[in-house]
Amino acid sequence: xxxxxxxxxxxxxxxxxxxxxxxxxxxxxxxxxxxxxxxxxxxxxxxxxxxxxxxxxxxxxxxxxxxxxxxxxxxxxxxxxxxxxxxxxxxxxxxxxxxxxxxxxxxxxxxxxxxxxxxxxxxx
Numbered sequence: 001x002x003x004x005x006x007x008x009x010x011x012x013x014x015x016x017x018x019x020x021x022x023x024x025x026x027x028x029x030x031x032x033x034x035x036x037x038x039x040x041x042x043x044x045x046x047x048x049x050x051x052x053x054x055x056x057x058x059x060x061x062x063x064x065x066x067x068x069x070x071x072x073x074x075x076x077x078x079x080x081x082x083x084x085x086x087x088x089x090x091x092x093x094x095x096x097x098x099x100x101x102x103x104x105x106x107x108x109x110x111x112x113x114x115x116x117x118x119x120x121x122x123x124x
């Protein structure tokens with residue numbers, strides 16, 4: 001991880017630690033895959049290496065370490081679904097996006113691990 005990415009990640013952690021928690025909604029794999037079937041915006045906030053190992057069909061890879069750079073590129077008029085490996089990094093991204101004015105956010109609780117437990121398909 002580059003120094004700049006590391007600093008951005010620590011800034012994200014600091015933002016997540018202060019202020020009220022975002023009012024995004026936690027969802028499970030079934031809700032995520034229903035949204036995928038309807039053409040939802042799905043963001044995988046893991047590293048490119050993790051993304052290559054398997055991701056949700058149609059997901060875009062925007063690593064949480066660079067959230068400050070990509071946050072304003074997502075649509076604010078559509079639901080945005082976020083996920084990672086376990087749900088922690090996507091929760092941090094959801095909190096950051098909430099502070100940026102996003103109101104229609106969904107976090108996959110349990111992340112890729114929950115998807116695998118429930119047997120949903122991943123793209124490799």
